[in-house]
Amino acid sequence: MVDKNIYIVQGEISVVVAAIKRNSRWSTHTPLDEEQDPLLNSFSQLKETLNNIKDLSDVEPNVFLRPFLEVVRSEDTTGPITGLALTSVNKFLSYGLIDANHEGAAEGIENMADAVTHARFVGTDPASDEVVLMKILQVLRSLLLTPVGAHLTNESVCEIMQSCFRICFEMRLSELLRKSAEHTLVDMVQLLFSRLPQFKEEPKSYVGTNMKKLKMRAGGMSESSKWKKQKRSPRPPRHVLLLTNGTLFVSVSGGVPFIEQHSGGSSTLPGLDSAVSSISSPTTDSGLDTGSKTTSKEDLTDLEQSSSTATTPVTPTTEPGRLESQSEGRGVERAQSASVESIPEVLEDRDLLADQSDSASVHDMDYVNPRGVRFTQSTQKEGAALIPYGLPCLRELFRFLISLTNPHDRHNSDVMLHMGLQLLNVALEAAHIAPYQSLLCLVKDELCRHLTQLLGVDRMNLYAASIRVCFLLFEGMREHLKFQLEMYLKKLMDIITSENPKMAYEMKEMALEAIVQLWRIPSFVTELYINYDSDFYCSNLFEDLTKLLSKNAFPVSGQLYTTHLLSLEALLTVIDSTEAHCQAKVLNSAAQQDQSESTTVEGDCSVNTITDSTTGGTACPPTSGHLMAEKMRLGRQDQEETDTGTLPKKSLKKPHRFNSCLPDSQELLEIKNKKKLLITGTEQFNQKPKKGIQILQEKGLLSSPMDNNEVAQWLRENPRLDKKMIGEFISDRRNTDLLDSFVNTFTFQGLRIDEALRLYLEAFRLPGEAPVIHRLLETFTDNWQKVNGNPFQSNDAGFALAYAVIMLNTDQHNHNVRKQNIPMTLEQFKKNLKGVNGGNDFDQDMLEDIYNAIKNEEIVMPDEQTGLVKENYVWSVLLHRGASSEGMFLHVPESSYDRDLFTMTWGPTIAALSYVFDKSLDENIIQKAIAGFRKCAMISAHYGFSDVFDNLIISLCKFTTLSSESVENLPTVFGSNRKAQVAAKTVFSLAHRHGDILREGWKNIMDSMLQLFRAELLPKSMVEVEDFVDPNEKISLQREETPSNRGESAVLSFVSWLTLSEQSGLRGPSTENQEAKQAALLCIKHCDPEKLITESKFLQLESLQELMKALISVTPDEETYDEEDAAFCLEMLLRIILENRDRVSCVWQTVRDHLYQLCVHASESCFLVERAVVGLLRLAIRLLRREDIGSQVLLSLRLMLMMKPYVLSRVSREVAYGLHELLKTNAANIHCTDDWYTLFSLLECIGAGVKPPAALQVANTHPDIDTGAQSDSELSSYHQSEVSLDRGYTSDSEVYTEHGKSRMPRSATDVDVGWLVVGKDDLDGSKAAVTPASKPLSHPLVNQYSLTLGQDMGLHDTKSLIKCVDSLSFIVRDAAHVTPENFELCVKAIRVFVEASLNGGYRTHEKKKSHKYDSKSSRLRKKPREKEGTSRRTKASNQRPARSHSDDEEDEGVPASYHTVSFQVSLDLLDLMHTLHTRAAGIYSSWAEEQHHLEDAGRKIEADSQTLWSSCWCPLLQGMAWLCCDARRQVRMQALTYLQRALLVHDLQTLDAVEWESCFNKVLFPLLTKLLDNISPADVGGMEETRMRACTLLSKVFLQHLSPLLSLPTFAALWLTILDFMDKYMHAGSSDLLLEAIPESLKNMLLVMDTAGIFHSADSRTGYSDLWEITWERIDCFLPRLKEELFKQAVIPGTEHSIATFSLSGTDRSSPVPPSKPPMPTPAKMSPPESPLPPLGQSPLILQPLASPLQVGIPPMSLPIILNPALIEATSPVPLLPRPSTD
DSSP: OOOHHHHHHHHHHHHHHHHHHHSGGGOOOOHHHHHHSHHHHHHHHHHHHHHTOSOGGGSOHHHHHHHHHHHHHOSSSBHHHHHHHHHHHHHHHHTTOSOTTSTTHHHHHHHHHHHHHTOEEBOOOHHHHHHHHHHHHHHHHHHHHSGGGGGOOHHHHHHHHHHHHHHHHOTTSOHHHHHHHHHHHHHHHHHHHHTGGGSOOOOHHHHHHHHHHHHHHSGGGSTHHHHHHHHOOOOOGGGOOOOTTSOOOEEOOSSSOSSOOTTOOSOSOHHHHSOOOOSSOTTOSSOOOGGGGGGOHHHHHHHHHHHGGGSOOOOOOSOHHHHIIIIIHHHHHHHHHHHOOOSOOOSOHHHHHSOOOOHHHHHIIIIIOTTOOOOOTHHHHTSOOOOOOOHHHHHHHHHHHHHHTOTTOTTOOHHHHHHHHHHHHHHHHHOOOTTOHHHHHHIIIIIHHHHHHHTTOOOHHHHHHHHHHHHHHHHHHGGGOHHHHHHHHHHHHHHHHOOOTTSOHHHHHHHHHHHHHHHHSTTHHHHHIIIIITSTTSOOHHHHHHHHHHHHTSOSSSOOOHHHHHHHHHHHHHHHHHHHHHHHHHHOTHHHHHHHHHHHHHHHHHHHTSOOGGGSSOOOOOSOHHHHHHHOOTTOSOSSSOGGGGSOOOOOOOOTTOSSSSOOHHHHHHHHHHHHHHHHHHHHHHHOHHHHHHHHHHTTSSOSSOOHHHHHHHHHHOTTSOHHHHHHHHHSGGGHHHHHHHHHTSOOTTOOHHHHHHHHHHSSOOOSOHHHHHHHHHHHHHHHHHHTTOOSSOHHHHHHHHHHHHHHHHHHHOHHHHHHSOOOOHHHHHHHTTTTBTTBOOOHHHHHHHHHHHHHSOOOOTTTOOHHHHHHHHHHHHHHHHHSGGGOOOOOOTTTTHHHHHHHHHHHHHHHHHHHHHHOOOHHHHHHHHHHHHHHHHHHHHHTOHHHHHHHHHHHHHHTOTTTSOTTTHHHHHHHOHHHHHHHHHHHHHHHHHGGGOSTHHHHHHHHHHHHHHTTOSOHHHHEEEOSSSTTSEEESSTTTOGGGGOOOHHHHHHHHHHHHHHHHHHOOOHHHHHHHHHHHHHHHHHOTHHHHHGGGGSOHHHHHHHHHHHHTOOOOTTTOOHHHHHHHHHHHHHHHHHTGGGHHHHHHHHHHHHHHHHHTOSSOOHHHHHHHHHHHHHHHHHTTOHHHHHHHHHHTHHHHHSOHHHHHHTHHHHHHHHHHHHHHHGGGOOOHHHHHHHHHHHIIIIIOBOOOGGGSOOTTOHHHHTTOOTHHHHHHHHHHHHHSOOSSOOHHHHHHTTOTTSOOOOGGGGGSTTHHHHHHSSOTTGGGSOTTSOTTOOTTOOTTSSSOOOOBOOOOHHHHHHHHHHHHHHHHSGGGOOTTTHHHHHHHHHHHHHHHGGGGHHHHHHHHHHOOOGGGGGOOSSOOSOTTTOHHHHHHTTOOOOOOOSOSSOSSOOHHHHHHHHHHHHHHHHHHHHHHHHHHHHHHHHHHHGGGOTTOSSOOOOSHHHHIIIIIHHHHHHHHHHTTOSSHHHHHHHHHHHHHHHTOGGGGGOOHHHHHHHIIIIIHHHHHHHTSOOOTTOHHHHHHHHHHHHHHHHHHHHHTHHHHHTOTTHHHHHHHHHHHHHHHHTTOSSSHHHHHHHHHHHHHHHHHHHTTSSBOSSSSSSBOHHHHHHHHHHHHHOTTHHHHHOTTOOOOOHHHHHHHHHHHGGGSOOOOOOOOOOOOOHHHHSOTTSOOOOGGGHHHHHOOOOSOOOTTOSOOOOOTTOOGGGSOOOOOSOOOOOOSOO
8 A cells, every 4th residue: 555645745746846837937838848947857756756666764755855945945936836845844744754763864854954944035025925934934843843853963953043033033024923933932942951951061172173063054143154244245136036125035044144135234133143242342242252262253264274175076156155154064064073973873873874965965956056966875975974963052052042131232132132031031941051061151151140230221021031030040050150149139139229219119029029939949048048148258148138128028108019018928938938847847748749749640641642753653743842852862862871860979068167068056156156257357457457357366267476378368268358458468568478378379370471460460459559569460470480380581571571461451451541542552562572581582472362362351450440341350250259169059958947047037027927917908918917927936836936926926916906905995896807806816826826835925815815804705614613602603703794693682683784774775885886796706706715724734834834924913903903803814823723733733832822812911801812712722622632732732721721810701601612522522632630630720710710720820010911022932931931840741842842943042031921930830839849649739728627629719600610510520421531630630620610509609690790791892893993984894893792691691680490500500510429429439449450560650549448538539528518508408408318328338338437537527517517507598497407417417427437436536526526516406497307306316326325335434433434424514515304314324423523534535646637727716606605605614625725736647736625627617828738648
């Protein structure tokens, strides 16, 4: 089957041939004409060939291309025909008819390129001509952008590019065509530079030769084109078809101006033709920079002459110039490429061997021989293989593009400049140029130079384009362009700060955008900081830019413009990246990796979707140069290695100033400090060199004494030094050594003397005085001669030449000289130096070179020139610095110095953010600012910069308006201010998230919270607090919220509701206000302020302490103090403590001090005190379970005992309920006696109104306490004393010392502050004297012979009492809670309550009426506010129902329910006493068991009856006995029953005689004595019955324990006392009850005693004992007839005698008489008035006074036995010695 491609070619042939024939010129139809016409002939031959083949690939591409290309080249064809031929060629390319793998492909492609770039046609009219040009562009584009395009040679590529440039810059063409050319160029540049990684840098030896031939081929792009133009004659007129509009014959050939004008003016495309002008003098075209020296005119002519032999024979032609330029070039190229084997061949073997048509022969055929001599293969054999293009054409293109951007070249129009920039942009986007040294050197010098110059241009499009190119340069190559970057940034800074009114606002905006864009480059900012700020001799770019940006972010006018926002954005970029790094560190950057993987996959897919045309099939034209580059395989030089093969592995180099490649912050800080000093020294040096050096020596930066080499080095490397000063300093006669060292710092080796001199004179300013110049030059020439091996006869010769060079420089370039003289010629210069070289001449060629070098480029003296010359000088210095080690640019990993950068930027950034946030109304900007704040917060949290975070929070708090607005307006203002709400949300979310590093900022947040509280915007849960008394267990801290909350009567709450609604009716909140308030509430809900409390458990300790400080700081001060505020803060504080239970020990001290402050110093009861007390108890309840802090917490409960009693009594109910809760939840956690002591003392004070132990009361003599001074000092003294006490428990202070280490040393004066007492008498007054073995807590001054405890009882609150009794019974009834530590305290507490509840508490009740305080006023402020009307709070203040604790809440009288309540209390107490009494023995024995193994125990528990009696049974019986004296009948009866039961209980039988005696003395006798009083006047009968039962009980107990009692030596006294009571009771009652009962009891006792034989005595005369006598003597006083009734037989004589004997005999053992004051004469007290006086003989005995202070229980005592102190009320305040515990 025939290949379809053949048909395509045949079709195209017919189209073109038809067109040719239609043309009038070929109108004849004879075959002969066709045969003679070369164009038609070649087509017909091609037809023949095609008919004979089956597959197009059987013939060379050249074969089917040639006829078409001939048409394109032919000057005779018209535009339309040429156009058709071009279309055909384009079609062949796009269908891929030329197989890239075919051996003839390279040649065919080369032919095609040549033909199309040299296309000729006869013009018709401009429009149709442009169509042809358009097609030429199309073919060129297809040619370069199809896979076979890779076969093109360097020269062809340059030709192609050049043709496009010509069309682009020809202003007479239509814009559409020019833009198309531009577009084509973009694609081509994109392709070429995208292929850059596929090429390799050639070896240096090859670069020069290669460039020569390229420059030559790329005619219009280089200098040579001008010369070609001059040699070329105008074309002969036979080819010219004159067009009406004056355009000439059209051609796109390489060397010829594309369109010539009749006027014969200069070329219209000068920009293309002139090479980049040299730096030194842009005005002259001749001076070439070193890079382009190869292309000077002379070189070309030489080349031409020398190589003409190598060309193929050339037949004469009408265009000699043209042909020479082309064919000779080809010849030369061929010769060279054959000889230089340096570019690796990547073509396949068959390509190498393939027959390749030689372009020169094609030319011959086309132009020379119109008859069409066919070339043969033999002509090609001499040519070497065509080499695919590579780096050389790229370099040439790049150089050309750079030359287009030179603003100082007058040939470059704006269009050219813009085009150059645009294409450079494409080139830099497409390729990474840095690895290619030949390209990089162009970038470093010309490109950067032109770009900085373009920044000064006032045309926006050029300015914008150059900024864009700069960005690409510095993004990819900044490591090679250190000083160029510095210059660029300085330029931008100048533009931004420029005050020039002509400077367009947009330019500033773009400059800022450029900075923002650079800032966004990862690690760019860090690199600035490392490479510039941390470099001694660079400016502080980062710091200066940060200052500039922050300054620029503040609008002067107050109006926000884009520049302000851009500046802010730049600042934020640093923050953003730092924040991102911090996040990444936190989260690890796994996500980023996934993302990058997915993008590479996408990229691959897109490339692979294009079918690879090289593998066959038709080629679809590629969409862009970049995509095509991906596919090109041919001509690649990187296939053996990976793409990066061209990059040698670099070892990391580090600058001298660093110790490592990544210096740490400390090192950088030192460098920066050193830099500051260097700058100071430099400034000084620039005024007085000596002084500058002296300063640096003082600071240790230069060694002292002066080291010349070191100073010389410093003078060389410090660019800030004034060159003039350097000149003066080194040329000073005193510094000759320094001058030598200075000259030695240069490397002159291998430099021509003028080059060395140029280098030397750039380093300082040559002074004007001849001797000085002489000295400087002499040193120079000596050195130069030495290092270059003395090329001149003598040093003087060198000196003369050097001087001559300076003179020549002045002569050539000094304007003043030039005005007067014609500049020196070369001949004159040579003549001047005749015979100077030691009598001989210098080398003439060298002199000529020197002359030319100086003439073309001035040696610029520093600080002398202005304008361009100065710019050139500055630039060359910059390049020199860049080439030295100073130019080293460190690449650092991102985030390596974020901390340092953030430290420098946070201040300006937060200030700018605040400003923008404040001023802006735009939602986006506000959001951006908030995002900025959040990021700053995140970073400061990450690095732990609490000062930054505080600053931020404080700034944001200002914007919330919470602190500035008055409470009344707050809801409205805040609710309607969107920005304030955003700020508030941010503050709270930041505090939630990064609270750890918040310090000072807590104060502001808490102030805001307080404002929200006052304005009632906080969620309900925050203003409701726990309460013990309230039935709901919650109360609100805000008054109106729940008016009836505190048990206020319904009427009152209704009234308050009425008044409230009336008041609000006056102003009636508008709907907007209500909406605003709703918005405010919603916002605060979002803020979730409560989270601050609940999350506080996660805060770092330091932050937590600051938070607590902030809350405590709301303390009572006179002016603004508001009780509710303080209460609110207190509640928050307590909640925070509870959240932080786990580490409460660290903060306990602070809280305790605060509570102390609130409770102990309160002089009146108020809401705050109430909350403080409740708080303390709440803390105790929750914290007691914690081992570490429990004891401290319990100790802190003593705060309540330190409160003023009347204040404490007001809060008694709360305390009672709280303690109840505490004991219920935590009784098991209380182990220590001291703690129990505290709790029981509290129970007693609260329940029974006992005055707190005096020892604990704070002495108020010290003014500093009252003034509310911080109680630290008081506390500290308290601790001090505690430590000194030897206690058996851990003292508060011991636990605190570890946390309180930082406390100030305590001064001696602290010691006498009120707390001191506490330490000593914490436990009780007598403690110090108690021997360690004794129970430490026996209460002081208890008269054991009285039923009462003798305590000073104040008022008590019934409900509190009931609650306390409940608490007590909870402890007593659970055996687990009764411990050795609290047993005695329980007993004592019960007795205290017994006393308190006696008579139902009537005693206290009566007093209370007068005391009842006005409960409503308890929660008013100390000072009502001045603005009565405005304050919401004053109007509401009287609606706050405080608790009324008076007992008569229901009624003024004492209601019935009261009796039942207190009756119940008494019964409970009785039951408790009974329970304890019965269980005591068991409890004690079990304790004794437990403690049995503790041999060394200091306080071993004994379970013997003696212990039990003294510590348990006796006090309990006394308690019961006291209730027997209650005024209420049921209580009395119940108590007597219990007492009777208790006394007769089995356990008591173990007691011995002494204890039974004390039972009488301490329990029964005092009871009987008490019952004689008129206790219940209303209930006479009941009293009689009680007395009767008591007497019966007495006799029962007496009889039951008669046998042990008999063993007592004091039995007689006991018995007489009983008789005494019988006597009194006989006469006590009004009814007959006692009169009957007493004798019966007495009879009973007497009979039993008689039966027991007590009255009998064998010794006595009568057979009866003395006791018998005394007994009857006593009984006869009140029952004279009893003896006769009972013992009729007994008669007793001799009374007086018996008394005497008894009183003497009875004194051998005295009864344990209780401590008491010597009694007053007592008979009157003992016997009621109606009883007859005792016999006279008795009275002196009874009245005998005490002889000495009594020693209890120590015999013998000369005392009358009858005395029983139980009958005397123990009212004595005289202190007594404590009794040893022997009882």
